[in-house]
Amino acid sequence: MARGRISRLSVRDIRFPTSLGGHGSDAMHTDPDYSAAYVILETDAEDGLKGYGITFTLGRGTEVVVCAVNALAHHVLNRDVGDIVGDFRGFYRQLTSDGQLRWIGPEKGVVHLATAAVLNAVWDLWAKQEGKPLWKLLVDMDPRRLLSCIDFRYITDVLTEEEAHEILQRGQVGKRERGARETPDVDEHHVSTEEQMLTEGYPAYTTSCAWLGYPDATLQQLCSEALKDGWTRFKVKVGADLQDDIRRCRLIRNMIGPEKTLMMDANQRWDVPEAVEWMARLAEFRPLWIEEPTSPDDILGHAAISKALAPLGIGVATGEQCHNRVIFKQLLQAKALQFLQIDSCRLGSVNENLAVLLMAKKFDVPVCPHAGGVGLCELVQHLIIFDFISVSASLKDS
Amino acid sequence: MARGRISRLSVRDIRFPTSLGGHGSDAMHTDPDYSAAYVILETDAEDGLKGYGITFTLGRGTEVVVCAVNALAHHVLNRDVGDIVGDFRGFYRQLTSDGQLRWIGPEKGVVHLATAAVLNAVWDLWAKQEGKPLWKLLVDMDPRRLLSCIDFRYITDVLTEEEAHEILQRGQVGKRERGARETPDVDEHHVSTEEQMLTEGYPAYTTSCAWLGYPDATLQQLCSEALKDGWTRFKVKVGADLQDDIRRCRLIRNMIGPEKTLMMDANQRWDVPEAVEWMARLAEFRPLWIEEPTSPDDILGHAAISKALAPLGIGVATGEQCHNRVIFKQLLQAKALQFLQIDSCRLGSVNENLAVLLMAKKFDVPVCPHAGGVGLCELVQHLIIFDFISVSASLKDS
Numbered sequence: 001m002a003r004g005r006i007s008r009l010s011v012r013d014i015r016f017p018t019s020l021g022g023h024g025s026d027a028m029h030t031d032p033d034y035s036a037a038y039v040i041l042e043t044d045a046e047d048g049l050k051g052y053g054i055t056f057t058l059g060r061g062t063e064v065v066v067c068a069v070n071a072l073a074h075h076v077l078n079r080d081v082g083d084i085v086g087d088f089r090g091f092y093r094q095l096t097s098d099g100q101l102r103w104i105g106p107e108k109g110v111v112h113l114a115t116a117a118v119l120n121a122v123w124d125l126w127a128k129q130e131g132k133p134l135w136k137l138l139v140d141m142d143p144r145r146l147l148s149c150i151d152f153r154y155i156t157d158v159l160t161e162e163e164a165h166e167i168l169q170r171g172q173v174g175k176r177e178r179g180a181r182e183t184p185d186v187d188e189h190h191v192s193t194e195e196q197m198l199t200e201g202y203p204a205y206t207t208s209c210a211w212l213g214y215p216d217a218t219l220q221q222l223c224s225e226a227l228k229d230g231w232t233r234f235k236v237k238v239g240a241d242l243q244d245d246i247r248r249c250r251l252i253r254n255m256i257g258p259e260k261t262l263m264m265d266a267n268q269r270w271d272v273p274e275a276v277e278w279m280a281r282l283a284e285f286r287p288l289w290i291e292e293p294t295s296p297d298d299i300l301g302h303a304a305i306s307k308a309l310a311p312l313g314i315g316v317a318t319g320e321q322c323h324n325r326v327i328f329k330q331l332l333q334a335k336a337l338q339f340l341q342i343d344s345c346r347l348g349s350v351n352e353n354l355a356v357l358l359m360a361k362k363f364d365v366p367v368c369p370h371a372g373g374v375g376l377c378e379l380v381q382h383l384i385i386f387d388f389i390s391v392s393a394s395l396k397d398s
Numbered sequence: 399m400a401r402g403r404i405s406r407l408s409v410r411d412i413r414f415p416t417s418l419g420g421h422g423s424d425a426m427h428t429d430p431d432y433s434a435a436y437v438i439l440e441t442d443a444e445d446g447l448k449g450y451g452i453t454f455t456l457g458r459g460t461e462v463v464v465c466a467v468n469a470l471a472h473h474v475l476n477r478d479v480g481d482i483v484g485d486f487r488g489f490y491r492q493l494t495s496d497g498q499l500r501w502i503g504p505e506k507g508v509v510h511l512a513t514a515a516v517l518n519a520v521w522d523l524w525a526k527q528e529g530k531p532l533w534k535l536l537v538d539m540d541p542r543r544l545l546s547c548i549d550f551r552y553i554t555d556v557l558t559e560e561e562a563h564e565i566l567q568r569g570q571v572g573k574r575e576r577g578a579r580e581t582p583d584v585d586e587h588h589v590s591t592e593e594q595m596l597t598e599g600y601p602a603y604t605t606s607c608a609w610l611g612y613p614d615a616t617l618q619q620l621c622s623e624a625l626k627d628g629w630t631r632f633k634v635k636v637g638a639d640l641q642d643d644i645r646r647c648r649l650i651r652n653m654i655g656p657e658k659t660l661m662m663d664a665n666q667r668w669d670v671p672e673a674v675e676w677m678a679r680l681a682e683f684r685p686l687w688i689e690e691p692t693s694p695d696d697i698l699g700h701a702a703i704s705k706a707l708a709p710l711g712i713g714v715a716t717g718e719q720c721h722n723r724v725i726f727k728q729l730l731q732a733k734a735l736q737f738l739q740i741d742s743c744r745l746g747s748v749n750e751n752l753a754v755l756l757m758a759k760k761f762d763v764p765v766c767p768h769a770g771g772v773g774l775c776e777l778v779q780h781l782i783i784f785d786f787i788s789v790s791a792s793l794k795d796s
Binding site: 324 | 430455458501502672719
């Protein structure tokens with residue numbers, strides 16, 4: 001049971017000097033220092049439990065997010081945890097629609113990153129009070145209660161609360177009775193989606209081999225090690241220099257062989273026509289997707305790129321910098337992506353991600369989370385495991 | 399001539415308690431305290447000139463924008479003013495694509511508001527050094543030089559630099575030879591657009607009568623005064639309560655009579671289906687436009703609303719919270735607005751507004767600036783006068 005009154009919110013600016021080794025470097029973020037604004041919530045309950053929430057940042061600017069967290073703090077302090085999670089939609093709305101603060105958003109950029117950090121801490125606190133990991137809290141929650149955490153404002157033209165309820169009801173039926181396993185030699189009627197997650201985990205890919213700032217020798221060494229470790233899906237950063245991309249993609253495709261999966265990531269480097277031309281030149285390396293080919297705000301641009309690359313067998317993936325559910329709604333409406341990448345720290349925490357997972361299910365688009373930054377893997381695994389067990393029930397294209 | 403080296407950047411958090419009187423109140427911002435983050439640039443030149451730039455805010459959160467300005471300061475300090483304006487596109491790109499800071503945007507929300515304040519100060523300084531008001535600096539500038547201030551990244555699928563040059567070339571021909579006057583009794587071939595602006599000014603509308611928080615008596619009194627003062631275009635805030643809106647719209651339409659123009663502004667209050675239904679009920683009061691019917695991020699939503707309201711003779715206006723040129727590009731592509739409202743402090747200053755004015759011209763959509771907040775009228779008049787003289791040459795629907 002949720003309990004206690006929020007007695008303290010503290011926030012820290014935590015930075016790691018990853019730019020020294022070129023870790024995390026891509027075509028647009030050449031010198032990132034992987035960082036986080038780190039929120040800690042304390043209550044007056046005697047259990048001593050604290051809620052920890054973060055948003056991921058790249059170094060400079062973390063102090064701006066910290067400042068925004070402090071600007072939101074008055075909405076959180078002295079509130080009963082039970083009241084917050086009892087009307088979580090209302091609380092989400094209160095944070096995102098503050099009559100003065102929303103002007104500097106709304107629901108985007110710094111204030112929304114700060115909102116994510118605060119709400120991530122609330123969810124962490126709630127899950128701890130319930131004695132469950134977050135994914136289990138979500139999976140066990142009554143569908144009506146779950147939906148009461150979502151602000152449907154601006155998405156009802158695509159997904160009403162009733163439609164969302166039907167999706168969750170269908171997930172309820174499936175989540176204990178069957179898993180939608182793609183492995184044909186296992187009797188799927190005897191393994192529930194939850195059991196499958198607990199025994200086998202969720203599949204992942206690695207980007208760690210092929211950051212843009214790595215020399216070829218480093219790329220080869222890391223790729224070789226990743227193959228030994230059993231990785232089957234590899235992502236390579238592209239977009240800064242075409243000849244360089246051709247050389248690096250050839251290198252990695254030759255190392256992983258024709259069967260394993262290769263994805264490419266341009267980190268918003270291109271304009272729309274440039275994206276289409278560039279990817280036509282990289283098509284020979286058979287990427288599953290091109291990620292972030294252009295501005296994350298360009299829904300119609302992503303739609304045009306998707307249409308142009310479909311005949312080449314290349315999908316479009318995006319989401320890590322899509323700033324709210326309204327953008328995701330339109331990406332789905334416009335058939336602008338074939339792989340939807342939620343982010344646990346850019347959207348308004350679990351609340352807004354639930355809305356996006358449900359919309360993705362309605363449009364039958366697979367969700368492949370963005371992760372890899374400070375805390376992102378640790379956070380997003382809860383969302384994607386919930387998605388598999390209660391919503392999508394599929395590992396296809398995950 | 400641009401001169402000197404930026405020796406100091408200071409930024410202040412300035413707030414006015416407008417919420418005490420309900421001034422500025424609307425359906426989403428019920429208690430705004432009109433405020434600004436105020437940037438002052440000083441140089442080591444002996445002329446003693448300073449550049450002043452602001453971004454408008456609503457009270458809380460101004461300190462977050464101030465923090466973001468300080469995060470950008472290292473890009474500005476110790477730079478030669480001549481170097482900055484000599485490669486203004488490059489400088490714009492440097493501020494908006496900082497490899498670490500862009501993560502908390504990019505080009506949106508707090509960091510983009512801060513960018514606007516800094517760049518507004520640079521433009522102010524440059525104009526003062528040239529001894530001209532900003533509009534005149536823009537009007538007199540060689541088209542190639544003007545275009546070198548614009549970052550065309552992410553908009554080349556709609557407007558290339560060459561197309562923009564053609565638009566400006568056509569404006570060059572017109573700006574001294576003819577004005578596109580709609581007053582038929584004046585020989586339009588003998589009045590240049592610049593002369594027309596200098597003698598007659600640019601038409602405006604008033605929102606001051608009908609903020610949502612005003613009681614009917616205040617509305618009636620202010621409307622009566624505005625009519626005496628010669629105003630012919632009136633905007634009323636709507637969206638919180640339908641019956642209330644019907645009463646207030648009837649009141650104001652009765653006062654201004656059938657001929658004068660009435661606009662309505664919902665400040666993002668509705669979902670897409672709700673916007674269409676609500677406006678069907680208000681159509682009898684013959685609004686020229688409904689402003690911000692839904693989320694500023696919802697391009698496809700605005701397109702759907704535009705399509706539904708066209709048969710009722712109601713246009714859609716939006717822009718004050720459209721966060722960058724990529725959003726405006728899509729609103730134009732999708733025929734999602736009939737009136738484009740630039741904002742001098744939300745877009746990346748003059749640089750990005752130039753891109754939007756040129757795109758609007760290409761799509762033949764009239765530009766009606768957002769103003770009325772702290773400093774907005776003072777800033778945006780320069781942009782719209784430049785637009786009339788050098789780009790649109792039209793007052794139709796302005």
